[in-house]
Amino acid sequence: MRSGLWAICLSLGLAACTAAPSSDVVRQPANVGDAKIAALSYKNSGQYDRDLTAVAAKAQSWLTRRSPAVARPALVLDIDETALSNWPVIQRDDFGRPIGGPCDLAADAPCGWAAWDQLGVDEAIAPTLALYRAAIAAKVDVFFITGRPENQRMATERNLVTAGYAGYAKLYMVPDGAHFPSASAFKAPIRAQIEQQGYTIVANVGDQPSDLAGGHAEKAFQLPNPFYRVP
Numbered sequence: 001m002r003s004g005l006w007a008i009c010l011s012l013g014l015a016a017c018t019a020a021p022s023s024d025v026v027r028q029p030a031n032v033g034d035a036k037i038a039a040l041s042y043k044n045s046g047q048y049d050r051d052l053t054a055v056a057a058k059a060q061s062w063l064t065r066r067s068p069a070v071a072r073p074a075l076v077l078d079i080d081e082t083a084l085s086n087w088p089v090i091q092r093d094d095f096g097r098p099i100g101g102p103c104d105l106a107a108d109a110p111c112g113w114a115a116w117d118q119l120g121v122d123e124a125i126a127p128t129l130a131l132y133r134a135a136i137a138a139k140v141d142v143f144f145i146t147g148r149p150e151n152q153r154m155a156t157e158r159n160l161v162t163a164g165y166a167g168y169a170k171l172y173m174v175p176d177g178a179h180f181p182s183a184s185a186f187k188a189p190i191r192a193q194i195e196q197q198g199y200t201i202v203a204n205v206g207d208q209p210s211d212l213a214g215g216h217a218e219k220a221f222q223l224p225n226p227f228y229r230v231p
């Protein structure tokens, strides 16, 4: 078999039988296993929390400086990995994002994200909660705009309050069954609606570029999230 292969190789020329050149290898995407190790290290080292704190502090500084100068100041917040942390399910799912399926916290098994959201047990992202409290104290109305569907409203509203986000102005959620090509296609028009009510959105804070794209905010602040991407 091998001698037959070599005979073919010789007939084609030896160059055709050499190993794949390294230039082919460098074009492959980042190794997902390596990326997961790096993301875990980023979280466990405390750097994630420090970066969250740094971005939220910039947003808070801008908000407290700017909001007294506008008539109806508003703050817009995303929910997942912005106001609330899903770290327990991110870790449990090994950075996967299965939406369907059960979530039994007593079982040694992955969780479906929809079932996880219905549990309503997320903890606050502390630097964002500090920003939220500063906004409320400064009489800034806070709007949440989330990609979560309406069928998660009860669990999400309860979770927001138990995590410390009481007293917000309104929570916008995706209508059940609706599909958008990107989060920005849903979120930017809602920010426009808020402006049409007479508000100035002083700051828009999210963890995904798609939370912030499309304008309708004086300044946008992107929190770190190397754990998943929302188009």
Ligand SMILES: [Mg+2]
Binding pocket: 078, 079, 080, 081, 082, 206, 207, 208
């Ligand atoms: Mg998010």
